[in-house]
Amino acid sequence: MCQVDEEYNDQLEKRTVPTVSQRCVKCKEGIAVLIIRAGDAFCRGCFKEYFVHKFRAMLGKNRVIFPGEKVLLAMSGGAASSSMMSQVQEGLSRDAPKKLRFIPGIIYIDEGGACGQSLEERERVIAQLEPIFRATGYPFHIVHLEQIFDLPSSVLEAVSSAPERPEGSYKAAVDQFLHNSKVKNSCLPREGNQGPTVCDAQVQISCLAIKDTPNGTPALVVRHGQDLERLFASVNTLTAKEDMLQTLRQHLIVHTARTKGYSKVMMGDSCSRLAVKLLSNISLGRGASLATDTGFSDPRYGDVVILRPMRDYSSKEIAFYNKMFRVSSVFIPGLDTKALDKASIQLLTESFVTKLQADFPSTVSTIYRTSEKLHTACPAHDSDSEPTAKCLLCVCALDTKVEEASAFHATLVSEKLSQKRVPESPLVWSAVTADVTGQCCSSGGEREGGCGTGGGGCCTSSTTPVTPDMKSLLCYSCRLTIKDMTAVDSLPRYIVSEAERRKRRYQMKQEISEFLLDEEEDEEETS
Amino acid sequence: MAAPIALHLEFGGGAELLFGGVKDHQVTLPSQSQPWDMKRLLVWIRANMLKERPELFVQGHTVRPGILVLINDADWELMGELTYELQDQDNVVFISTLHGG
Numbered sequence: 001m002c003q004v005d006e007e008y009n010d011q012l013e014k015r016t017v018p019t020v021s022q023r024c025v026k027c028k029e030g031i032a033v034l035i036i037r038a039g040d041a042f043c044r045g046c047f048k049e050y051f052v053h054k055f056r057a058m059l060g061k062n063r064v065i066f067p068g069e070k071v072l073l074a075m076s077g078g079a080a081s082s083s084m085m086s087q088v089q090e091g092l093s094r095d096a097p098k099k100l101r102f103i104p105g106i107i108y109i110d111e112g113g114a115c116g117q118s119l120e121e122r123e124r125v126i127a128q129l130e131p132i133f134r135a136t137g138y139p140f141h142i143v144h145l146e147q148i149f150d151l152p153s154s155v156l157e158a159v160s161s162a163p164e165r166p167e168g169s170y171k172a173a174v175d176q177f178l179h180n181s182k183v184k185n186s187c188l189p190r191e192g193n194q195g196p197t198v199c200d201a202q203v204q205i206s207c208l209a210i211k212d213t214p215n216g217t218p219a220l221v222v223r224h225g226q227d228l229e230r231l232f233a234s235v236n237t238l239t240a241k242e243d244m245l246q247t248l249r250q251h252l253i254v255h256t257a258r259t260k261g262y263s264k265v266m267m268g269d270s271c272s273r274l275a276v277k278l279l280s281n282i283s284l285g286r287g288a289s290l291a292t293d294t295g296f297s298d299p300r301y302g303d304v305v306i307l308r309p310m311r312d313y314s315s316k317e318i319a320f321y322n323k324m325f326r327v328s329s330v331f332i333p334g335l336d337t338k339a340l341d342k343a344s345i346q347l348l349t350e351s352f353v354t355k356l357q358a359d360f361p362s363t364v365s366t367i368y369r370t371s372e373k374l375h376t377a378c379p380a381h382d383s384d385s386e387p388t389a390k391c392l393l394c395v396c397a398l399d400t401k402v403e404e405a406s407a408f409h410a411t412l413v414s415e416k417l418s419q420k421r422v423p424e425s426p427l428v429w430s431a432v433t434a435d436v437t438g439q440c441c442s443s444g445g446e447r448e449g450g451c452g453t454g455g456g457g458c459c460t461s462s463t464t465p466v467t468p469d470m471k472s473l474l475c476y477s478c479r480l481t482i483k484d485m486t487a488v489d490s491l492p493r494y495i496v497s498e499a500e501r502r503k504r505r506y507q508m509k510q511e512i513s514e515f516l517l518d519e520e521e522d523e524e525e526t527s
Numbered sequence: 528m529a530a531p532i533a534l535h536l537e538f539g540g541g542a543e544l545l546f547g548g549v550k551d552h553q554v555t556l557p558s559q560s561q562p563w564d565m566k567r568l569l570v571w572i573r574a575n576m577l578k579e580r581p582e583l584f585v586q587g588h589t590v591r592p593g594i595l596v597l598i599n600d601a602d603w604e605l606m607g608e609l610t611y612e613l614q615d616q617d618n619v620v621f622i623s624t625l626h627g628g
Contacts (some may be wrong), residue, residue: 022605030600032601032602032605033600033601033602033605034602034604034605035599035602035604035605041605075567079540079622079624179598226574269571272624273626276626315593315624316595317622319540319595319622320595320597320602323597323600323620323622324600329540331540331543331628332540333544333627333628334626334627335540335627336542336626336627337541337579337627337628338544338545338579338583338627338628346626347626347627350593350625350626351592351593354593354625355592357592358592437559516588
């Protein structure tokens with residue numbers, strides 16, 4: 001393997017190290033500065049090469065980003081996403097053939113409102129981040145989590161993806177792009193990708209964006225700050241809070257990507273992070289959507305594809321790279337900062353994985369390799385007519401349409417049985433609709449004197465369209481998250497109204513279902 | 528007999544929160560009979576520097592898993608980890624890679 005335990009008086013590049021020094025496994029010359037994977041020592045130079053190559057290899061292998069495409073980098077300010085940004089910069093700065101050819105933009109979601117940070121703290125964080133973003137010259141968007149209260153409900157729809165590009169088209173697109181850029185080199189810059197003029201324009205755009213923000217920010221934050229607080233206060237457990245935050249953040253990123261014309265979003269999930277995510281998602285009941293939650297590309301939103309180009313790096317590699325090559329990142333305390341190991345399922349899983357990793361260095365990579373092999377069982381678009389039902393919150397395919405003899409149904413049955421004690425208790429879920437229409441089903445019943453007791457059908461079929469409650473629109477895991485909320489009506493409007501819309505559609509479909517030809521029957525007849 | 532040694536300690540990735548939010552610390556370890564190694568340094572940090580929640584930084588005899596240690600910009604796994612004997616003017620960096628610091 002490598003020359004272990006070799007004693008020598010080094011004068012190679014660093015001050016003398018009094019202990020045993022190991023040499024780099026790659027060049028066999030440089031002094032190793034870190035150990036990655038299971039015991040491979042790398043020197044500074046080789047590590048940099050290895051790190052940079054890995055990013056490009058990841059993008060090259062997957063071939064999903066077409067030349068000239070707009071890509072949004074989701075920045076949290078933390079080590080992994082900052083490192084991702086530096087890799088994008090590095091890739092775009094290269095000379096001709098090896099250059100990355102997409103147009104990046106940056107998004108930062110300020111979640112301070114959900115984590116109980118004061119306005120000053122949040123401003124300070126943004127003030128730290130802004131110069132970092134500005135230095136890249138890419139347009140950037142600083143979005144406050146409060147904005148979820150102004151989102152349109154269209155966010156929750158998975159737009160059918162752009163026509164699938166055939167396998168060979170990537171190469172053709174690259175050739176075309178290169179040809180175009182050669183032709184247009186001196187003329188007008190096409191697709192806004194080359195030429196200093198365009199760069200200037202980008203900076204200007206970002207400057208405008210900044211100018212807008214301080215004026216808009218306080219108003220928005222003030223307007224919806226309380227709503228956000230109420231929303232998170234109504235969530236009982238940290239597990240559900242983290243899940244909710246993750247969902248809302250995702251919605252906001254996708255919305256921004258759509259409105260600003262980005263077709264790809266890059267997330268900075270490292271493989272250590274994904275290993276934790278994989279295990280905690282299984283524990284959270286998200287087993288059915290593991291492939292989309294942890295894979296390299298996540299097509300759940302259709303028109304905006306989420307990519308995870310950092311999934312080959314361990315958090316150790318990232319931390320070392322950032323430290324050695326001065327990639328600045330900003331630490332922003334989140335929901336789980338300084339929390340106990342057992343405070344949430346996610347934290348517990350993280351501590352489990354990192355502790356195991358300390359003794360068994362292949363833990364993370366083993367879990368991570370498993371995630372690579374996962375695929376979603378039924379591809380999202382198998383029929384053009386009717387897209388498969390998606391979860392209202394996480395926009396993954398619903399995993400609740402399963403046969404009777406399943407663990408899911410067993411769970412439902414035992415849940416039902418254990419709730420029997422409270423007779424005729426109206427579904428908690430109906431509170432959603434009840435709040436919107438201004439009449440709670442149960443309280444209304446009390447006023448009328450005998451809703452629950454006399455007219456058994458009141459709750460299900462009267463004034464409020466409650467029939468398929470919100471629960472039926474959610475996947476198993478999101479049901480659990482919502483179950484942890486005391487006030488479902490504190491959810492942002494776009495979610496509530498979309499839920500209503502889907503319910504109405506469902507109802508209408510039920511009503512006219514008798515008059516419709518069954519699609520499957522229809523197909524059978526024709527074939 | 529070890530003479531007092533001066534060290535530069537740095538905390539990052541959220542670990543600084545346990546040290547009053549200060550990232551850089553210039554410390555001088557007092558003179559003691561045995562030489563200062565990393566193990567003793569951790570004990571000293573726990574006793575003298577940690578402002579809160581020591582279990583989030585030190586667990587057992589070593590640092591909490593998920594916190595990386597760099598000695599003079601190199602991985603401490605290459606330096607013998609806890610047995611590394613500290614020298615005067617050494618630079619020790621602790622970086623938390625855990626989510627939320």
